[in-house]
Amino acid sequence: MYKYISAVDSFRFYMRVYRTDAMKIESKDWKIVCDSTNSTFHPLVFYSHAHSDHIPRKLPKTEIISSHITKSLIKNFVKNFSETSFYDSYSIGNTSFEQKSSGHIIGSTALFIDSDEGKVIYTGDVSIRNKGFLDPFKPEKCDILIVESTFGSPEYVFPSYEEEIKKTQEQILEYLDNNVPVVLMGYALGKAQMLYHAFSDLSSNVVLHGSNYNINSILQSENIDHSIQAASYTEAKEDNLFTKKGDWILFTPLKSGRDPFFSFLKNKYGAKLFAFSGWCLSSNYKYRMNVDHAITISDHADYSELLQICRECDPDQIYTVYGYSERFAGELRREGFTAFPLSKQTILDSYFNKSVNSN
Ligand SMILES: [Zn+2]
Numbered sequence: 001m002y003k004y005i006s007a008v009d010s011f012r013f014y015m016r017v018y019r020t021d022a023m024k025i026e027s028k029d030w031k032i033v034c035d036s037t038n039s040t041f042h043p044l045v046f047y048s049h050a051h052s053d054h055i056p057r058k059l060p061k062t063e064i065i066s067s068h069i070t071k072s073l074i075k076n077f078v079k080n081f082s083e084t085s086f087y088d089s090y091s092i093g094n095t096s097f098e099q100k101s102s103g104h105i106i107g108s109t110a111l112f113i114d115s116d117e118g119k120v121i122y123t124g125d126v127s128i129r130n131k132g133f134l135d136p137f138k139p140e141k142c143d144i145l146i147v148e149s150t151f152g153s154p155e156y157v158f159p160s161y162e163e164e165i166k167k168t169q170e171q172i173l174e175y176l177d178n179n180v181p182v183v184l185m186g187y188a189l190g191k192a193q194m195l196y197h198a199f200s201d202l203s204s205n206v207v208l209h210g211s212n213y214n215i216n217s218i219l220q221s222e223n224i225d226h227s228i229q230a231a232s233y234t235e236a237k238e239d240n241l242f243t244k245k246g247d248w249i250l251f252t253p254l255k256s257g258r259d260p261f262f263s264f265l266k267n268k269y270g271a272k273l274f275a276f277s278g279w280c281l282s283s284n285y286k287y288r289m290n291v292d293h294a295i296t297i298s299d300h301a302d303y304s305e306l307l308q309i310c311r312e313c314d315p316d317q318i319y320t321v322y323g324y325s326e327r328f329a330g331e332l333r334r335e336g337f338t339a340f341p342l343s344k345q346t347i348l349d350s351y352f353n354k355s356v357n358s359n
Contacts (some may be wrong), residue, residue, distance in 0.1 A: 005012050009038075012201075014027065014028055014117055015027045015115075015117050015118070015120065015144065017120075017144060017146060017317075017319050017342070018080070018342070019109060019321070019342045019343070021036070021038060021040065022034070022035075022037075022038060022040070022042075023035060023122075023146070023321060023342060024042075025113065025120060025122070025146075027031070027095065027117055028117075029092060029093050029095065030043075030044065030092045030093075030095060030111070031043065031044065032044045032045065032046055032065075032097065032122075033045045033046070034046045034048065034111065034122050034146075035047060035048055035054040035055070036056060037052075037053065037054070037055065037056050037057075038056055039057075039058040039059065039060050040060065041060050041061065041062055042060065042062060043062060043063065044062065044064075044065070044090065044092075044097075045060060045062060045063070045064050045065070046064075046065045046066065046111050046122070047064065047065075047066040047070055047074065047311070048066075048070075048104075048108055048109055048110065048122070048124025048125065049067075049070055049103060049105055049107055049108035049109070049124060049125060049190075050069075050070050050073035050074055050077065050102055050105075050107060050189065051105070051189065051190065052077075053127070054124065054125070055074055055077065055078075056078070057078060058078060058079065058080055059074070059078050059080055059081065059083070059084045060084075061080075061083050061084060062084065062085075062191075063085050063086055063087060063090065063299060064084055064085060064086050064087065064273050065086075065088075065089070065090050065097055065099065065111065065292055066086060066099075066109070067086050067088070067099055067107045067108070067109045068088065068105040068107070069106055069107025069222075069224055070108070070260045071086045072107075072222040072224060073107060073189070073218065073222070073224075074175050075222075076118060076218045076222070084217065090314070094115060094116050095113060095115035096112065096113070096115075097111060097112075097113055098111075098112045098113045098114075099111060099112070100112060100137075100138070101134065101135035101137060101138075102123055102124050102125065102126045102127070102137045102307040103126060103127040103128060103129070103131075103134050103135060103136035103137040104124065104125040104126055104127050104134075104137075104190065104299050104300065105125075105134075105189060105190030105191075105193070105299055106189075106190070106193055106219075106224065106225070106226050107224070108120060108124060108125060108134075108135065108190075109124065109290070110123045110124055110126060110137055111124070112140070112142075116323070118143030118144060118266030118316075119140075119141075119142040119143050119144075120142060120143065120144040120145075120146070121140065121142045121144070121145050121146070121313060121315075122146040123137060123145070123146065123147045123148055123309070124148065125148050125150065125299070125300055125303070125322070126147065126148055126300070126301050126309065127298070127300055127301050127305070128301055128305050128308065128309060129161050129193060129301075129305070130161075131161055131197070132149055132197065133154065133193070133194070133197045133226065133244070137301075137309070139309045139312035140312075140313060140314050141311045141312075141313060141314055142313050142314075142315050143315055143316050143317070144315055144316065144317045144318075144319070145309075145310060145313045145315040145317070145318045145319070146222075146316060146318075146319045146320075146321060146342070147306060147309055147310060147313075147319070147320060147321070148300070148306075148320075148321055148322045148323065149306060149320040149321065149322060149324050149325045149327075149328035149329075149341075150300045150323035150324070151278055151298070151300055151301065151302050151303055151306070151323065151324070152320060152323055152324035152325065152327055152331070153303060153324040153327045153330025154303050154331070155281065156278065156281055156302050156303045157281075157302050157303055157304050158278060158281065158296050158297075158298060158302040159296055161280060161297065164295055164296060164297050165198045165297070168198075168199070168228065168274065168293070168295050169198070169199065169202065171293065172184075172199060172202050172249070172274075173202060175272055176202065176203055176246075176247040176249075177247075179245075179246025179247055180246065180270055180271070180272055181245075181248045181249070181250065181265075181269050181270070181271045181272075182248075182249050182250070182271060182272050182273075182274060183249075183250045183251075183252055183262065183265055183271050183272070183273050183274065184199060184249060184250070184251050184252070184274050184276065185251075185252050185253065185254040185273065185274060185276065185291070186251075186253075186254055186275075186276040186297075187216040187253060187277050188210075188212045188214070188253050189215050190214065190299045191254070191276055191277075191297075191299055192216075192251055192253075193219075193226040194276075194297065194299060195251060195276060196226070196228045196251065197226065199249065200228050200230070200249070200251075200327075202246050202249065203248060203249045205236075205241060205245050205247060205248035205249065206228065206230040206231070206234040206248070206249050206251070207230060207231050207232070207233055207241065207248060207249070207250045207251070208228075208230045208231070208232060208233070208250075208251050209232075209233040209250055209251065209252040209253075210233070210252065210253060211253055212230040212251045212252060212253060213230075213233065215250065216228060216230065220270045220302075221358070230251075233250070236247035236248070242251070242268075242269055245328075246269075250265070250271070254275055254277060255288055256288075256289050256290055257273045257275075257290030257291045257292075258290045262290075272292045272293070272348060273290075273291040273292050273293070274291065274292065274293045274294075275291040275293070275294045275295065276292070276295045276297045277295075277296070277297075277298065278296060278297075278298030278300055278302065280294035280295060280296040281296050303328075306328060306331075307335070309330075310332060310335075310337060310339075315337075316338070317337060317338050317339075317340075318332055318337050318338065318339040319339070319340055319341075319342045320332070320339060320340070320341045320342060321341075321342045325342060325343055326341045326343065328341070329341040
């Protein structure tokens with residue numbers, strides 16, 4: 001009934017890793033669905049973190065594994081929270097399901113499954129960089145690794161985090177010393193907390209816009225670390241902060257500098273725009289986004305770090321998910337790994353039959 005799919009060691013694993021409407025890991029005795037954005041019932045689900053592309057809008061009424069912080073965030077993002085059961089860890093027979101930091105955003109975890117059939121790690125979105133405020137993911141030897149591949153293409157090797165931060169701090173201070181305000185743009189959950197950690201102390205006039213303010217308020221109300229004390233854009237405007245002072249920092253979600261709001265900030269106050277993203281490595285990103293500075297800081301692992309994770313986990317099988325999944329699986333096969341992409345709607349057995357020998 002359970003097909004084996006390993007080319008290397010066919011009889012060792014009866015587990016299946018596959019993706020249809022959601023990503024699933026299935027054994028003889030259990031099945032777990034990871035980071036599904038739909039509400040279909042499954043007996044056991046895992047949410048690695050609270051980004052909207054990893055959780056549903058309506059929770060399934062089932063057993064859920066997630067971290068305490070992810071649970072607190074989900075509580076604020078869905079309407080039917082009380083109908084669900086959350087667990088830090090879980091066990092079925094001889095199989096244990098445990099979480100450890102994935103280093104991606106606040107509360108993010110990787111899932112470690114230990115069973116008689118082997119050890120499986122699902123990284124979710126992952127980072128192994130030490131950014132000083134999140135525990136990075138620590139690779140462990142395993143049999144099956146399911147690894148994200150957002151930046152799984154060789155051109156995406158990020159510069160040093162510390163150097164990017166230092167360089168940006170100096171640039172921001174130079175602007176503020178000359179009464180030139182700055183706008184720091186990054187996704188409100190995850191990237192924003194990284195930016196607050198690095199830059200919010202550079203001015204006493206810190207303002208949060210829109211969803212940055214809303215997420216920060218949620219962190220405060222849930223007693224989650226990494227919130228800051230800062231005025232909302234509306235409050236700051238009512239206080240005339242923007243006209244009284246020239247040394248303010250406004251944190252906003254990442255959008256094009258052509259957006260009318262950012263054009264207004266540039267024209268009215270002479271504000272300088274900083275975009276923070278791993279995609280800043282793409283050529284022309286700064287011009288496409290129409291910002292003054294494009295800073296390559298990401299909450300994901302870059303290509304070389306993804307390779308490092310795979311080498312240190314040293315699994316028999318690797319499945320790549322999200323982003324450059326096909327490309328990264330190909331690179332891994334060239335390195336000698338048995339690797340498959342878990343693209344949406346791809347069932348691995350058919351992929352394996354078609355393409356395992358193509359590289
Ligand atoms: Zn994410």
